[in-house]
Amino acid sequence: xxxxxxxxxxxxxxxxxxxxxxxxxxxxxxxxxxxxxxxxxxxxxxxxxxxxxxxxxxxxxxxxxxxxxxxxxxxxxxxxxxxxxxxxxxxxxxxxxxxxxxxxxxxxxxxxxxxxxxxxxxxxxxxxxxxxxxxxxxxxxxxxxxxxxxxxxxxxxxxxxxxxxxxxxxxxxxxxxxxxxxxxxxxxxxxxxxxxxxxxxxxxxxxxxxxxxxxxxxxxxxxxxxxxxxxxxxxxxxxxxxxxxxxxxxxxxxxxxxxxxxxxxxxxxxxxxxxxxxxxxxxxxxxxxxxxxxxxxxxxxxxxxxxxxxxxxxxxxxxxxxxxxxxxxxxxxxxxxxxxxxxx
Numbered sequence: 001x002x003x004x005x006x007x008x009x010x011x012x013x014x015x016x017x018x019x020x021x022x023x024x025x026x027x028x029x030x031x032x033x034x035x036x037x038x039x040x041x042x043x044x045x046x047x048x049x050x051x052x053x054x055x056x057x058x059x060x061x062x063x064x065x066x067x068x069x070x071x072x073x074x075x076x077x078x079x080x081x082x083x084x085x086x087x088x089x090x091x092x093x094x095x096x097x098x099x100x101x102x103x104x105x106x107x108x109x110x111x112x113x114x115x116x117x118x119x120x121x122x123x124x125x126x127x128x129x130x131x132x133x134x135x136x137x138x139x140x141x142x143x144x145x146x147x148x149x150x151x152x153x154x155x156x157x158x159x160x161x162x163x164x165x166x167x168x169x170x171x172x173x174x175x176x177x178x179x180x181x182x183x184x185x186x187x188x189x190x191x192x193x194x195x196x197x198x199x200x201x202x203x204x205x206x207x208x209x210x211x212x213x214x215x216x217x218x219x220x221x222x223x224x225x226x227x228x229x230x231x232x233x234x235x236x237x238x239x240x241x242x243x244x245x246x247x248x249x250x251x252x253x254x255x256x257x258x259x260x261x262x263x264x265x266x267x268x269x270x271x272x273x274x275x276x277x278x279x280x281x282x283x284x285x286x287x288x289x290x291x292x293x294x295x296x297x298x299x300x301x302x303x304x305x306x307x308x309x310x311x312x313x314x315x316x317x318x319x320x321x322x323x324x325x326x327x328x329x330x331x332x333x334x335x336x337x338x339x340x341x342x343x344x
Contacts, residue, residue: 002095003029010077015259022073150194198294201271209249234261253278268294288312
């Protein structure tokens with residue numbers, strides 16, 4: 001096969017390659033196709049109408065093959081993944097002399113999908129204002145727009161907006177028809193975030209998360225707890241308005257595949273390394289970087305607890321924007337985590 005897709009990942013949150021959502025593509029090929037791949041990705045994104053940035057490509061020779069790595073940031077990673085797949089398929093078809101593969105048709109389908117999934121203008125305006133105010137916002141699994149976290153969160157049913165006689169924002173449109181956007185009253189004075197504790201490291205992290213949640217509940221907090229949580233499960237907790245704080249033990253494999261479900265936390269705990277390497281990880285160093293993502297996203301006034309007994313984890317301590325406290329080789333004890341929480 002002239003070129004073979006090794007893996008393509010769509011990151012919905014901060015990840016080991018960028019603090020923004022994006023895409024990672026890795027392929028093997030008989031020749032260095034990185035220049036052609038770059039052109040196909042740039043041209044394809046423009047024709048689909050999707051925004052990409054920081055496009056970076058690298059080709060490394062290994063014996064008789066090249067390993068090509070491409071990454072870029074985009075607010076639409078799911079569509080970016082499909083664009084990456086089609087770009088590789090187009091190169092493969094060209095190299096094999098297959099004239100039946102129609103790259104243009106694939107791009108047309110992606111353009112229709114992007115338009116169908118585009119946010120209504122009022123929703124985009126709300127997201128822009130939230131960004132200006134430093135408040136997180138995301139589209140929930142149920143399709144609603146979520147602004148803020150927990151008890152300080154607010155949501156908007158975009159199905160009502162999509163059903164209104166208004167134009168969707170289309171960044172690829174050359175003609176803009178006038179429309180009347182429905183007024184949306186956003187209670188900005190009530191919207192914000194709740195304290196978030198993020199833990200990684202397998203069973204030790206899960207145990208510490210349960211113990212910390214129990215201790216905080218005993219203190220009278222309404223705690224949202226997610227154990228071994230994937231991206232969607234963690235965001236479900238963050239969107240629940242009954243919670244005044246969130247304790248999230250994050251699944252390592254999902255961190256690698258989709259990134260973090262939040263942009264910042266108040267306390268992070270990296271309890272250790274899992275016993276086995278998840279299939280999504282290229283190697284142990286990549287896994288260590290994924291596990292340390294919450295530490296790198298801890299607020300400057302927050303605290304990170306790190307298992308310094310693991311060299312691959314300890315090596316990342318210098319990149320933390322916050323104070324880092326060492327954990328012993330046994331992982332995260334509830335007492336240490338609770339003390340760090342109360343002293344943060």
